[in-house]
Structure formats: C-alpha cells, structure tokens
Amino acid sequence: MADASGAGQSPLAQFEIKPLYKLELGGYDISFTNSALFMLIAFLLITFFLLLSTRRRETVPGRWQVMAELSYEFIASLIRDTIGAEGRKYFPFVFTAFMFILVGNLLGMTPYSFTFTSHIIVTFALAGLIFVGVTIIAIAKHGLHFFSFFLPPGTPWIMAPLLVPIEVISYLSRPISLSVRLFANMLAGHTLLKVIAGFVGLLGVAGVLPLALVTALTGLEILIAFLQAYVFAILTCLYINDALHLH
C-alpha cells in the first residue's frame, strides 16, 4: 500500500469501495466489491491455512503445524484465563473473529490491497453482532436478573436515577468503542503511511528520511494489526464472561 507514486493521489483513495461485479436484489445494491473480495480472500486464507497445516498431524509438528497450534493455543488460553472452563463452547466464535480480523489487518499491510477493517460498517457489524449475542446469552442465562447489571450492588436508592442511566450508557458504549477502536486504528495508520509515503517522491534526495519513517511505521502497523485483533478478542471474551457471570 506504500506505493511512492503518490503525488496527486489522495491518501484516502485507498479506502474507496469499488464494485467489481454489479448486483442488485430487491432495490438494494449488493454488488461484489473490493471489500467483499478481500473478505473472501481472508476467509479462504484462514481456511486453507488451518486445513493444510493440520492435514498431517505429527507428534513433532512441522513449521506450519506449529503456527496453527500457536494460534489455537493463543485463543484457547485467552478464553481459559478470562472466562474459565465454561467459556470453551465459545471458542469457535472467538477464534473465528480473531483470525478474521487478524488476517484482514495483515492483508491490508500487503501492497495494493484493501483493508476491510478500516471501514466502520465492517467493524461495527462485528461488534454489533458480539453485543447482541452477548446480551442474548446474558438474558437467556439469567432472565430478568440481567437488568440488575445496571445497578451496582450496594447503591443507595437515591443514587439510582443517576447511576442507572450512566450504567446503561456505559453498557451501550461497548459496541461503539469496540468498533471505533479497530476502525480508527486501521484508518489512521494507513492514511499516515500513505501521507508520509507521498513525501518520498516529492522531496527528491531528502526522500530517504520519509522512506526510513515509512519503513519504521510499517513495522509499527504490523504490531498494531496484531494488537487490535488481540484487543478485539480479549474484549469479546470479557463481555462473554460478564454475560455468564453477572455480579
């Protein structure tokens, strides 16, 4: 994505959604876009990575098998630490979300690709799904007792009209903060890379300076790509934990 030809090209052009195959259903535009293409690529990459690397299961694992086992173990221990044994049945979901976001972020780091996690609608759909799912789990498990979640134990009754709205807003802010965090990090990082990469061509010989900076920032972005997927996964686990064990 750091193509240095950038003079005259907007640093935001990389986020443009382009329909690749026009489709319409019932008046809705459901074209197959570059965003959808990269989601499909991410999905295929994950599937093939896991299928192929675990095809030959050896006691002494090879490199690919180690990678697959590492990613499995990473999420499994995350769930063990945050939710406990009960959380095991949510492993497939957390693992899928983590891998999808991680591969999406890393795909965005390859040149000429598209970062679908830099669109708020994508991250908000993921976060909204988690939010609704977690709320349903909590209500299914605790029934109406779920609503006591919004009144911290030991609150004086006089404070309730003040605290309940604050708690409700705090709860409702979960999907927003979950989605905005991922989206803003990816958007800001990729824009920054593009802006600084634009200086490389413009500054001539002094362009080595922004080039060095872009190189360093690329490393940082890869760290962020991983970190954001991790934060998303750990927050999903904590929300599920909250839903399973209300106070």
Place this chain on the structure above:
Amino acid sequence: MIDKQLPPSLDELDSKLNEVAAKRNNRRARPKERGAGLGFAVKIGVDIVAAIIVGVGVGLLLDNWLGTKPWLLIVFFVFGAAAGMLNVFRAVSGYGYAAGYQHKVREEGTDNGERNR
C-alpha cells in the same frame, strides 16, 4: 586495632538479595507487561469518546421524540461523560477490561466463576 565496621548482618544481606531478585524479576516481566500496557492504552482512549457518543446519541433521540429540544441532550451528554469516566475508572482500578462491576474475588477464581455468583 579494632575494625569498627562489622560484617553485614544476615538481615542486611537478605534485604540486598531480595532487592536484586526483585530487580531481576522486574526485568524478566517487562516485555509481557509492555504488551499488556500497550493493549490497555489502546483501549482506554476510545472508551471515553464512545460513551460520550452514545450519551449524545441517546439525548438527541429522546429530544426528537419528546420535543424537549436542548435539555435532554445536555443531561445525557453529562451522563455520557460520566459513563466514559466510569469506563476508564473501572479499567484502571483493577476491575480489568470489563465493563460492569466485578468483585476482585471473582478475578482470582475465574476457573469456576459459578462459585462467586
């Protein structure tokens, strides 16, 4: 000639050894802590903003619905800011990442959370 400097007592030695051990432990723990700290920092900034966004959104919606133009917006903006502070307070005061009140007891016994419900 009497040497006034006594050999260091066992207590002194013990405290020195503890100091060195603590230092070494700190150094060892650092990379992991750094990762956790970075994740923590990344999380917190957005939390305030998100709560304020929700507060303002709820305020505007209720205003439109009840026709009480600016008042509920103002009230819910303050609620939103409070909720944002609450999010951050929870995160830094050892309740962990989670929203919602948690007792510290539960964090120790996550293996069977049922116990503490």
